[in-house]
Amino acid sequence: xxxKKFRGCLIGALSGDCFGAPYEDEPVSAISKTQLQTxxxxxxxxxxxxxxxxxxxxxxxxxxxxxxxxxxxxxxxYDMAERFVKEYYVDPNRGYGANVTDVFGKLNIxxxxxxxxxxxxxxxxxxxxxxxxxxxxxxxxxxxxxxxxLMLDIAEKSTRLxxxxxLGVNGALLQTLAIYLCLKRNPETPLDIAEYTKELIDxxxxxxxxxxxxxxxxxxxxxxxxxxxxLLELGDNVVPYQIAEELGTDVSAVFSVPTAIYxxxxxxxxxxxxxxxxxxxxxxxxAISLGGDTDxxxxxxxxxxxxxxxxxxxxxxLQNLAEGREIIDSLAMKLYNQVxx
Ligand code: R7I
Ligand code: MG
Ligand code: MG
Numbered sequence: 001x002x003x004k005k006f007r008g009c010l011i012g013a014l015s016g017d018c019f020g021a022p023y024e025d026e027p028v029s030a031i032s033k034t035q036l037q038t039x040x041x042x043x044x045x046x047x048x049x050x051x052x053x054x055x056x057x058x059x060x061x062x063x064x065x066x067x068x069x070x071x072x073x074x075x076x077x078y079d080m081a082e083r084f085v086k087e088y089y090v091d092p093n094r095g096y097g098a099n100v101t102d103v104f105g106k107l108n109i110x111x112x113x114x115x116x117x118x119x120x121x122x123x124x125x126x127x128x129x130x131x132x133x134x135x136x137x138x139x140x141x142x143x144x145x146x147x148x149x150l151m152l153d154i155a156e157k158s159t160r161l162x163x164x165x166x167l168g169v170n171g172a173l174l175q176t177l178a179i180y181l182c183l184k185r186n187p188e189t190p191l192d193i194a195e196y197t198k199e200l201i202d203x204x205x206x207x208x209x210x211x212x213x214x215x216x217x218x219x220x221x222x223x224x225x226x227x228x229x230x231l232l233e234l235g236d237n238v239v240p241y242q243i244a245e246e247l248g249t250d251v252s253a254v255f256s257v258p259t260a261i262y263x264x265x266x267x268x269x270x271x272x273x274x275x276x277x278x279x280x281x282x283x284x285x286x287a288i289s290l291g292g293d294t295d296x297x298x299x300x301x302x303x304x305x306x307x308x309x310x311x312x313x314x315x316x317x318l319q320n321l322a323e324g325r326e327i328i329d330s331l332a333m334k335l336y337n338q339v340x341x
Pocket of ligand 1: 098251296
């Protein structure tokens with residue numbers, strides 16, 4: 001089962017990215033639920049002649065994280081940074097965040113002299129709080145789930161190569177934890193949503209209470225997860241607009257990672273206007289229906305759902321339409337072989 005969870009996690013992330021990308025930046029009010037239903041029905045239906053759906057920066061960088069961990073069987077800052085830079089310059093048109101490209105530029109010009117410094121200099125020295133660390137972190141819990149402290153350490157350092165703001169770092173840690181908790185749970189038995197959420201809140205609260213992670217303003221991951229709990233309790237009495245409003249759907253980590261987790265948890269049960277028997281599809285369809293940063297929120301929720309349900313929950317037709325499926329699947333298997341041998 002663990003191999004299926006590894007593949008489900010990375011192919012889940014890829015699928016959310018590829019199928020969410022066409023909707024990126026649409027406001028929630030502009031997304032027709034019936035049109036989205038038809039879009040997914042077609043994607044999952046009998047194969048039709050269409051180009052594959054292109055992946056974006058989310059997958060390009062996830063690939064780098066996985067390849068680097070596999071190549072060194074450890075976190076190697078220089079190597080990972082070098083892969084990010086090379087990947088970017090080979091194909092800069094993958095929809096990268098507006099400011100992270102400055103980091104790649106500096107790393108390139110300075111020939112990777114100090115791999116940490118360009119990220120620290122972002123936004124006048126406060127560092128980026130974008131979701132770029134969280135969106136690419138999925139390979140880390142796969143690689144290091146047997147060693148909790150090491151897992152958090154790698155998640156933090158791999159994020160710090162581009163994002164040093166505490167909200168950027170903690171968002172990647174929360175996404176890591178969400179996947180980690182799924183790897184350990186059996187999808188054959190119904191998920192205990194309350195228990196899962198409590199464990200996530202307990203773990204992120206410990207992380208946020210550490211002195212170097214205190215954020216000056218009022219927003220915290222703990223606070224966002226408490227809102228998530230309230231929204232989950234409301235069940236069907238909450239519409240996409242409210243979810244988007246309360247949890248956020250933008251490119252900042254704090255207003256997107258908890259949203260992705262919400263989609264995974266909410267999709268454990270049927271959702272109005274989403275007609276499917278597949279809880280994986282329900283997860284990413286719900287994520288996309290919220291609008292905003294659809295590729296990234298669908299990708300992060302897809303990684304979590306895939307780590308819980310496994311690869312068999314993602315329909316073959318859907319998988320076949322995602323660019324890079326074979327590469328991503330082989331990286332998942334390499335990670336699996338590495339950590340189980
Ligand atoms: O976080 P990042 O890699 O972007 C990822 C997003 C995903 O949605 C991808 O799919 C792609 O579309 O981009 O890139 P950054 O440039 O570091 O951060 C993204 C954006 O967040 C920035 O361009 C800013 O608009 C905003 N942002 C900030 N704004 C003000 N002050 C991030 N940090 C700050 C900040 O400290
Ligand atoms: Mg993207
Ligand atoms: Mg995005």
